[in-house]
Amino acid sequence: MSPPHYYQPLPQEKETHPKGLPAHNQAQDDVEALGHTRPAFSWKRALYYTVSAAVLLQVAYVGVQWSFGGHTGGRSGRGHRRLGTPCHGAHKDKSVYGSLPSHYTLPSGDRIPSVALGVWQAEPNEVGEAVKVALKSGYRHIDDAWIYKNEHEVGQALRESGVPREEIWLTSKLFNSFHAPEDVEEALDDSLTKLGVDYLDLYLIHWPIAVKKGTADVVDEDLTANPYPTWKKLEEMVDKGKVRNIGISNFNIPRIRNLTANPLKYKPAVNQVELSYWNPQPELVKWAKENDLLLEAYSPLGGGTLVKETLDLPVVKEIARALHITPAQVIISWHVQRGTVVLPKSVTPSRVVENYHVTKLPETLFQKLEDAATSHPPKRVLNPSTRYNLGYDLFDDDGGVIVPDDME
Numbered sequence: 001m002s003p004p005h006y007y008q009p010l011p012q013e014k015e016t017h018p019k020g021l022p023a024h025n026q027a028q029d030d031v032e033a034l035g036h037t038r039p040a041f042s043w044k045r046a047l048y049y050t051v052s053a054a055v056l057l058q059v060a061y062v063g064v065q066w067s068f069g070g071h072t073g074g075r076s077g078r079g080h081r082r083l084g085t086p087c088h089g090a091h092k093d094k095s096v097y098g099s100l101p102s103h104y105t106l107p108s109g110d111r112i113p114s115v116a117l118g119v120w121q122a123e124p125n126e127v128g129e130a131v132k133v134a135l136k137s138g139y140r141h142i143d144d145a146w147i148y149k150n151e152h153e154v155g156q157a158l159r160e161s162g163v164p165r166e167e168i169w170l171t172s173k174l175f176n177s178f179h180a181p182e183d184v185e186e187a188l189d190d191s192l193t194k195l196g197v198d199y200l201d202l203y204l205i206h207w208p209i210a211v212k213k214g215t216a217d218v219v220d221e222d223l224t225a226n227p228y229p230t231w232k233k234l235e236e237m238v239d240k241g242k243v244r245n246i247g248i249s250n251f252n253i254p255r256i257r258n259l260t261a262n263p264l265k266y267k268p269a270v271n272q273v274e275l276s277y278w279n280p281q282p283e284l285v286k287w288a289k290e291n292d293l294l295l296e297a298y299s300p301l302g303g304g305t306l307v308k309e310t311l312d313l314p315v316v317k318e319i320a321r322a323l324h325i326t327p328a329q330v331i332i333s334w335h336v337q338r339g340t341v342v343l344p345k346s347v348t349p350s351r352v353v354e355n356y357h358v359t360k361l362p363e364t365l366f367q368k369l370e371d372a373a374t375s376h377p378p379k380r381v382l383n384p385s386t387r388y389n390l391g392y393d394l395f396d397d398d399g400g401v402i403v404p405d406d407m408e
Helices: 026-033 043-069 127-137 151-161 181-195 222-225 226-240 253-260 282-290 307-309 314-322 328-336 349-356 363-373
Strands: 101-106 109-115 141-143 169-174 202-205 244-248 268-276 294-298
Touching: 127 151, 127 349, 151 181, 169 181, 181 226, 202 226, 202 268, 226 244, 253 282, 282 294, 307 328, 314 328, 314 363, 328 349, 328 363
Parallel strands: 141 169, 169 202, 202 244, 244 268, 268 294
Antiparallel strands: 101 109
């Protein structure tokens, strides 16, 4: 499945391969050194040249095989490669493996890294260390939110990492109780202060549910049905330079269409949604590609107790064995290959590092996993419809929002 035109993966650097050296003409060197003329033809000399050329060609062939991963002696069992570099994997055919995109290009022209560290449910005094490990390992994308209540620790870790701010893609999210236009900037400023930065690369409407300020779960029906006033305020934040890109999260297709039917100054850069083997949402993935909307996958391994079930799936284990990578890397790679940004979460240093290494799956194995994921009834981890007494399913129904006619 190829990504939409506006977020095409950035070109990857081509891998350089060792090439066979040209046969060294020792006879010509001798002539030049001694000042002699070229000797007459002899069968012994011809045989010498032939054997020498054959040896050099064999050396060149071995070198190329080594370059393509044919050599396996002494390798670690997983044989993965860092994100954005070609994966040699378990096969020699370079055409089978290639680089997955390290970034996608957004409508603004900004480049968003395709793999991020998610910090949802990361415990205090653990999340900061996870961020530092991630940045040391090569991550340049941290996905946070005001409601995660860890922005201060994340910000401190960013500063202590030594990585320049401009090299890090930083996302946060506007929570439900701040959708009123007069509350948006104050909420954003609070996140900026806690993170210790003066701008965000991406700011999302966290949920398509507006809650009245000062309440925990009293829904503002008007702003929930029509988020356009909230969006216009977010556009002002872009113009003020406090945010580089704005987007949405947990929006289904009717709600996206409801928002984008308005005269937007800036279109949503991304829609961050739950995507996993258990909840692959193929219809949303297809629609987003057709409508130039980049998706971000949270809970990519399934979330909660489903993580173990995901990693124990026979199809996942089979692919992991075939490619000499871990089950987690199979799933994370699958998400990127679907054309989405993926947000794996862990505070365990070894897993943080492991999750960053992705491999392009051979098309047959990718399709096998895709078919398996889309062949069972979907199982969602998060659905706040009941908590907020919506009276409808936030994800499956339009909830009364106005959706423009397809013919308009």
